[in-house]
Amino acid sequence: CESGADAIVMGAGLPLDLPDLAAGHPKVALIPILSESRGIGLVIRRWMKKGRLPDAIVVEHPAHAGGHLGASAIEDIGDDRFSFDRVLDECRELFKTLGLTWGSIPLILAGGMNNHTKIRHWLDKGAAAVQVGTAFAVTEESDAHPAFKHVLATARPETLREFTSVAGLPARAVLTPWLAKYLSTESRLQRRAKTRDCLEGFDCLQACGLRDGIARIGQFCIDLKLAQAVRGDVERGLFFRGKGTLPFGEAIRPVADLMHYLLTGEKPADLTEDTARAVSMA
Structure with missing residues (x-):
């Protein structure tokens, strides 16, 4: 906040004390990332006691999102309590109970938002907005390393893995050489x-499986592995990615093309099946 941030978006747990951390900066938007109505209710009630409401809430579906996921265990990521229909319905009732008008806290759905039809559907169902991650990471304008874009763009459903992170949360990433080796030795490391x-x-973590010797969770340095991915180190990096297909397949396209498709459903006229498979590594 003191560095001039306009908003703080916080996930990986229940940010119950975020208003305290941002005290003295009332103009900084506070946006928690949550996955189910129960957690949303806990956060709103706690924040109301502190005289603050979330400026928005990102509702992330663990069955579709990339990176750390909002479920307590891998086997729970597909649980019905995370379905967007259920979360929206239960949040409507929650808002009524708390005396809040619908829309006073915008709900932003995240996870699997990869086409116009899906986005239009959820906006019509009551979402204020959607969050799109992987599709923008592989655009021409993205400052990600070309190899980073290549790994994300060419990933297939069978090359994605869910595993328990060093932070103790389920996570989803591309099965790169490092991740394959790590998963094959995880039980021994634990x-x-x-x-x-x-x-x-x-x-970097309050609780770290590697540093704190917590045998039931991940045993690697997440900061090191993410930094290697940022540098485009395909052999050693950890590449988080959402589960769904990308709008343009393997093709690396401009942001303008992506925005036009998400808003209208119209793909670029020059996007053929062959160009969708051709990944720009320039």
Whole structure:
């Protein structure tokens, strides 16, 4: 906040104390990422006691999103309590109970928002907006490393994996060489878990499976692995990705093309089956 941020978007848990952390900065928008109505209710009620409401809430479906997922265990990511229909319906009742008007806290649906029809459907059902991640990460204007875009754009359903992160949450990523090797040795690494100093020296997680020796969760340095992905290190990086197909297949297109498609459903006239498979590595 002190650095001039306009908004704080926070996930990976229940940000019950975020208003306290942002105290003194009332103009900074606070936007939690949650996945079910129960968590939404807990956050709103706690924040109301602090005299603050979320400026918006991102509702992320763990069965479709990439990165850390809002379920307590991998086997729960497809649970019906995360369905957008159910969350929207239950939030309508929650808002009535709390005396809030519908729309006073915009609900932004995230996860699997990869085509115009789907986006239009959820906006008509009451969502204020949608969040799109992977599709923008692979656009021409994205500052991601070309190899990073290539990994995300060419991934297939069979090359995505759900696993337990070092943060203790389910996560979804592309099965790169490092992830394949890690998953094959995970149980052995967990048996050898022990407390140690942070590898990077700045303790990026409050609870870290590797640093704290928590054997039941991940045993790798997430900061190191994500940094390697940012640098385009396909062999050693961790590449988070959403589950759905991309609007233009493997093709790397401009943001303007993506926006036009998401808003109208019209794909670029020059996008053939062959060009959709051709990934620009320039």
